[in-house]
Amino acid sequence: MKVLILNSGSSSIKFQLIEMPQEEVICSGLVERIGFKDAILTYKTNANEYKETLEIENHQKGLEMVSANIMDPEKGVVKDASEIEAVGHRVVHGGDAFSATTLITDEVKDKLREFTNLAPLHNPHNLKGIEIAEKIFASAKQIAVFDTAFFQTMPVKARKYAIPNKFYSEHGIKLYGFHGTSHKYVTEKARDYLENTSNTNIITVHLGNGCSITAVKNGKSIDHSLGFAPSNGLIMGSRSGDIDHSLIFYLVNDLGYELDQVNKMLTNESGMLGLTGYSDLRDIEAEAEKGNADCKLALDMNVYRIKKYIGAYVAALNGLDAIVFTAGIGENSSYIRQEVCTDMDYFGLELDKTKNDTRSKGIREINKTSSKVKILVIPTNEELEIAKQSYQLLH
Amino acid sequence: MKVLILNSGSSSIKFQLIEMPQEEVICSGLVERIGFKDAILTYKTNANEYKETLEIENHQKGLEMVSANIMDPEKGVVKDASEIEAVGHRVVHGGDAFSATTLITDEVKDKLREFTNLAPLHNPHNLKGIEIAEKIFASAKQIAVFDTAFFQTMPVKARKYAIPNKFYSEHGIKLYGFHGTSHKYVTEKARDYLENTSNTNIITVHLGNGCSITAVKNGKSIDHSLGFAPSNGLIMGSRSGDIDHSLIFYLVNDLGYELDQVNKMLTNESGMLGLTGYSDLRDIEAEAEKGNADCKLALDMNVYRIKKYIGAYVAALNGLDAIVFTAGIGENSSYIRQEVCTDMDYFGLELDKTKNDTRSKGIREINKTSSKVKILVIPTNEELEIAKQSYQLLH
Ligand SMILES: Nc1ncnc2c1ncn2[C@@H]1O[C@H](COP(=O)(O)OP(=O)(O)O)[C@@H](O)[C@H]1O
Numbered sequence A, B: 001m002k003v004l005i006l007n008s009g010s011s012s013i014k015f016q017l018i019e020m021p022q023e024e025v026i027c028s029g030l031v032e033r034i035g036f037k038d039a040i041l042t043y044k045t046n047a048n049e050y051k052e053t054l055e056i057e058n059h060q061k062g063l064e065m066v067s068a069n070i071m072d073p074e075k076g077v078v079k080d081a082s083e084i085e086a087v088g089h090r091v092v093h094g095g096d097a098f099s100a101t102t103l104i105t106d107e108v109k110d111k112l113r114e115f116t117n118l119a120p121l122h123n124p125h126n127l128k129g130i131e132i133a134e135k136i137f138a139s140a141k142q143i144a145v146f147d148t149a150f151f152q153t154m155p156v157k158a159r160k161y162a163i164p165n166k167f168y169s170e171h172g173i174k175l176y177g178f179h180g181t182s183h184k185y186v187t188e189k190a191r192d193y194l195e196n197t198s199n200t201n202i203i204t205v206h207l208g209n210g211c212s213i214t215a216v217k218n219g220k221s222i223d224h225s226l227g228f229a230p231s232n233g234l235i236m237g238s239r240s241g242d243i244d245h246s247l248i249f250y251l252v253n254d255l256g257y258e259l260d261q262v263n264k265m266l267t268n269e270s271g272m273l274g275l276t277g278y279s280d281l282r283d284i285e286a287e288a289e290k291g292n293a294d295c296k297l298a299l300d301m302n303v304y305r306i307k308k309y310i311g312a313y314v315a316a317l318n319g320l321d322a323i324v325f326t327a328g329i330g331e332n333s334s335y336i337r338q339e340v341c342t343d344m345d346y347f348g349l350e351l352d353k354t355k356n357d358t359r360s361k362g363i364r365e366i367n368k369t370s371s372k373v374k375i376l377v378i379p380t381n382e383e384l385e386i387a388k389q390s391y392q393l394l395h
């Protein structure tokens, strides 16, 4: 069964066609700069990679081009749209209405519209992708896989903020979480690896441009560092993560900033970028190596924050079997992994430096054999997770 | 040597006269509702307690009345102002200029004026207290003891926020910390108790109306839960503690609140009050006992937050010798202490329930003898700490 995975953003569409349950990627690609004269379409099959620069006015046109490529007599991989049995859509925010992958109906779309204000940068584009796909792949089942679903099991005490109750009950202000598809995917890989599907205490550390960390007890998330919006917790590429919220009042009332400026500053000009001038961790590591003190300090701050969250989640779990590193930084930065696992022996962590420094594409264990806690690197694959969940829903 | 301790607030002055180094309290009291027709003066000696309701127009008049009581031929405890050799002032914010107790000079007062905007609710009143005391107790040395001083040893990585560097370097936006005098006092008591003045990893948990927690390595603070202002970290009587800061933008931009309303809400209407309608923990415990679900949940949230901070600080310390509970709730609520220490055996905590339930005024150990980590209850005494530091400065 062929499942098309779609991830529609504000100006881009990422796609992958996966044969399930074999988990074989048939083709994949990306439409970027939608709405511009110099939009870019990248399309990759097992045989070739194509890249075109051309005008793509809107998402409708973008997805039509994706479909035309997939079904092209020469470079295509399927003959007819009907061969695609399901389209799995990444949906960032499912509010509290969706705790699992869902077949998309008109009611589901209505509900998603309700959550638009909770994820204004994502949900409207996810919805647009759904509506266009319904037309182009009319015979396929349309399925929504929610980033927030994995966090619906979290206890209320971890989801609620200590502000007046009405904001929780009337306005739905609580922790929803993000990167759930990634945390779920690596959790399940880790549990398979540990050959233990019950009684596991795992902490999954997703370090990409966005960063988050999840405490997982027996496969269910019990706490998570991103909250109502993807702004707090760990230090990210350009987002501050945790701050003393009183700074916002001080910046506006005492330093004369506009509230919107402060919001933009905390979202786009903070984190590693604000501390170093760079947002790509490779640059920051290289600069620190050369002696750049800002870069060194920013790395220290970043690592320190991760360590503190690990400690906090060990308290939440009252135990720890494995720490899992994933996403761009988690999979590739042996430096960050090493620093996070240094001076953590009170928790039972013993990193094996040689294993940590050895690169590999698969899942790997980088702790010493004597380590009480396993330290794992597991490449995330959100598209595959969406395909798996879509396939499971239909079987 | 007699030291007068003064803590001047916006509408109150707390005082204590202490004989040093004997640490004997000679008299103590409080002027409340300064500026009102029905202000209250409480004055307590070892023999008697006096309470008067009368008009007290301003702090000057208030402190004059305190001095008149202390030197009163009948109820007084000293004959002449000159018997008071030092006045120790509690000063909330010392910025980065003061990392230790300081003899007050004109330069010191000028510096303190500079920090007014960092602690607008406290420093101006602390300063006013100093200026009046200089007149009334003209022969005494005036000494400032700073709440922030204990946190000046914290490493930059724990004090800096992940926002653009200029806010740190140009505007002094960083963690300053609060309740430092209390954390320092109980830290030293704990280190004496442990008979170990080096290599100790201690976490001090100050739970009063304001709540904070400090990680202390070898007697020096290395991390602390309150930051730039006393707003984040643990859940407090009416303050939220940690929130996802994006809530502030959502409340203003989507729900139509004024920024000042949000500030007020997070400071005065949140925390335990916002979650339960009560801010006094005794009421909340009693209501929870009777089955009030909001109160039960708020207690769970409060405890859960403390546990996570303990975990985070164990990571920061990479070890743990003792946890110290102090202040109104920490000293008196056996329920909160018990819940915080439940399911924390991964850290080596074993509470002794009988010892925890036994009330006492002194320092006490409430862990099982088998516990790897000591759990201590140490009554705080900020006035005595100020007296000690004032005495030390002059000797
Ligand atoms: N070899 C590497 N060493 C350190 N960091 C890396 C390496 N490769 C990728 N990264 C970092 O991964 C981050 C992007 O992660 P990714 O998971 O792709 O992000 P996104 O959240 O956009 O999916 C970037 O900060 C990049 O610097």
Ligand SMILES: Nc1ncnc2c1ncn2[C@@H]1O[C@H](COP(=O)(O)OP(=O)(O)O)[C@@H](O)[C@H]1O
Pocket: B207, B208, B209, B210, B237, B279, B280, B281, B282, B283, B285, B327, B328, B329, B332, B333, B334
């Ligand atoms: N026996 C008790 N049980 C539970 N809480 C108590 C008890 N006694 C005092 N408290 C709580 O202590 C808090 C005040 O602590 P305190 O240290 O006096 O505050 P402040 O920060 O104003 O100095 C209040 O919330 C009060 O309910």
